[in-house]
Amino acid sequence: MxxxxxxxxxxxxxxxxxxxxxxxxxxxxxxxxxxxxxxxxxxxxxxxxxxxxxxxxxxxxxxxxxxxxxxxxxxxxxxxxxxxxxxxxxxxxxxxxxxxxxxxxxxxxxxQMPDVPGYAENWGRSVIPCPYCDGFEVADQHWGLVWSGPQSMNQVRLFHDWTDNLTVFADIHDIAPDIRADLAGRKVPVIDGRITGIARHGSHGATIKIDAGPDVAVDILFAHPxxxxxxxxxxxxxxxxxxxxxxxxxxxxxxxxxxxxxxxxxxxxxxxxxxxxxxxxxxxxxxxxxxxxxxxx
Ligand SMILES: Cc1cc2nc3c(=O)[nH]c(=O)nc-3n(C[C@H](O)[C@H](O)[C@H](O)COP(=O)(O)OP(=O)(O)OC[C@H]3O[C@@H](n4cnc5c(N)ncnc54)[C@H](O)[C@@H]3O)c2cc1C
The missing domain is CATH 3.50.50.60 (FAD/NAD(P)-binding domain)
Incomplete structure (x- = not known):
């Protein structure tokens, strides 16, 4: 034994x-x-x-x-x-x-990778979970954040230490008006609509396809599946x-x-x-x- x-x-x-x-x-x-x-x-x-x-x-x-x-x-x-x-x-x-x-x-x-083409394929490269893990390498670049609920506001506040160039993707979530106002005050744009695809370009970087609007390119996309x-x-x-x-x-x-x-x-x-x-x-x-x-x- x-x-x-x-x-x-x-x-x-x-x-x-x-x-x-x-x-x-x-x-x-x-x-x-x-x-x-x-x-x-x-x-x-x-x-x-x-x-x-x-x-x-x-x-x-x-x-x-x-x-x-x-x-x-x-x-x-x-x-x-x-x-x-x-x-x-x-x-x-x-x-x-x-x-x-x-x-x-x-x-x-x-x-658990969402059923979105390009999400799983880019996980750990263009789509990453944690700024402490990989943020330094992409500091001051254009970051995207896939909203996953009210707790995502903590990420927005955290990310300021690495970049002031952040875009939030609402994806399937409703973002409350007071949170939208906070994001606007921080000059963080919100892209509404569901993410339908993620295409990688270059060593990192991703083009996010949205069902309700034009594609949006970022240098790195943070997500918390x-x-x-x-x-x-x-x-x-x-x-x-x-x-x-x-x-x-x-x-x-x-x-x-x-x-x-x-x-x-x-x-x-x-x-x-x-x-x-x-x-x-x-x-x-x-x-x-x-x-x-x-x-x-
Ligand atoms: C994309 C990505 C990048 C990351 N980058 C960093 C980073 O830069 N720095 C950092 O600190 N953290 C990073 N992390 C977080 C880090 O990976 C985890 O915190 C860490 O791996 C947790 O270690 P663990 O031992 O708890 O689990 P794991 O490392 O996940 O190990 C679990 C082990 O258990 C085994 N196992 C599962 N089921 C069974 C079973 N039934 N029987 C026997 N074995 C089993 C698995 O095969 C695996 O080997 C990253 C995470 C992700 C997703």
């Missing part, structure tokens, strides 16, 4: 494994290799790893984890979890059943989750333990705040440490 099985071996899961491996706890990491930022050419904002391809950061991390004999990395999907604290069973897609005293869920989320957890294991376990503006997040306490004793969660799957490589790594490290400390005699 393992001490801990970690489901999802990306930034959160590997950070958890590192702490557990260094504490000489027996760990199996199950991973399917589809981390959320795999569409981006470079990852930004992680101290010591800024401007590296995401896959390069993970490859280096896996090489470092190979130093620890107690950590086993397995390319497999977790399909089911049963049992209770000190005796969990995890069924893999290969039909193998593994057992462990604790489980850490770090299987991330999947961004809804997301959903990459697996449904938390549902079958009945774990408590909280709603976020774009999806859900598994609820944890300050020790990263979920509503089921012995099951911990870390990374985008359990981050109602600001998801990033840094926060996922920090939460993963905390989950690993608290899972280990929960097994002390």
């Amino acid at each position: 393992d001490d801990v099985i970690i489901i999802g071996g990306s930034f959160a899961g590997l950070a958890a494994a590192l702490q557990l491996g260094r504490a000489r706890r027996k760990v199996t990491v199950l991973d399917t290799g589809l981390q959320r930022n795999r569409f981006a050419g470079r990852s930004h904002g992680m101290l010591g790893h800024d401007h590296k391809p995401p896959s390069a950061i993970l490859t280096e991390a896996r090489q470092q984890l190979a130093r620890y004999p107690a950590i086993k990395m397995v390319n497999a999907r977790a399909d089911n979890i049963s049992g209770t604290i000190d005796n969990f069973a995890v069924l893999t897609g290969d039909g193998v059943t593994l057992s462990a005293r604790r489980v850490i869920l770090s299987y991330g989320v999947v961004d 809804r997301n959903k957890p990459s697996a449904r294991l938390h549902e079958t376990l009945g774990l408590t989750a909280v709603a976020t503006p774009t999806g859900i997040a598994i609820k944890t306490d300050e020790r990263r333990e979920t509503s089921t004793p012995g099951i911990y969660a870390a990374g985008d799957l359990a981050n109602p705040g600001m998801p990033s490589v840094t926060t996922a790594s920090w939460q993963g490290a905390m989950a690993g440490i608290f899972a280990q400390q929960s097994m002390l005699v």
Whole structure:
């Protein structure tokens, strides 16, 4: 039996494994290799790893984890979890059943691409989610923002640190008159109508096709599609989750333990705040440490 099985071996899961491996706890990491930022050419904002391809950061991390004999990395999907604290069973897609005293869920989320031609194709390049991730590289250029609800006003305020040249696309949303007045005061034009296509031009840059008017060109388009957890294991376990503006997040306490004793969660799957490589790594490290400390005699 393992001490801990970690489901999802990306930034959160590997950070958890590192702490557990260094504490000489027996760990199996199950991973399917589809981390959320795999569409981006470079990852930004992680101290010591800024401007590296995401896959390069993970490859280096896996090489470092190979130093620890107690950590086993397995390319497999977790399909089911049963049992209770000190005796969990995890069924893999290969039909193998593994057992462990604790489980850490770090299987991330999947961004749900709208059915708009060019949206998915340009995700991570001309269509991006986060100014901290990629804003510096396109500072002072013409940014577009796809409105996703009242919370988008926070993005408008945030974006001023990078550019004063912003256009809002209402897309399928009604924008309230008071918000429109605020946007007008900031000299942010609003393009009404539904987005029907996104065509990329150049290294980045996008032409946005609108059903109710002419095309609009921007240098970069920010968008926040809804997301959903990459697996449904938390549902079958009945774990408590909280709603976020774009999806859900598994609820944890300050020790990263979920509503089921012995099951911990870390990374985008359990981050109602600001998801990033840094926060996922920090939460993963905390989950690993608290899972280990929960097994002390
Ligand atoms: C386009 C884009 C660009 C981004 N750029 C940046 C950036 O520059 N800087 C930054 O800090 N953040 C960036 N992010 C955010 C960053 O990608 C996430 O915050 C980070 O990947 C979260 O790490 P995680 O470990 O929680 O989840 P993930 O990295 O998504 O990893 C989850 C892992 O679990 C695996 N998995 C899923 N289901 C199962 C299962 N059933 N069994 C086993 N394994 C499973 C997946 O294959 C995956 O490997 C970006 C996001 C996007 C979408």
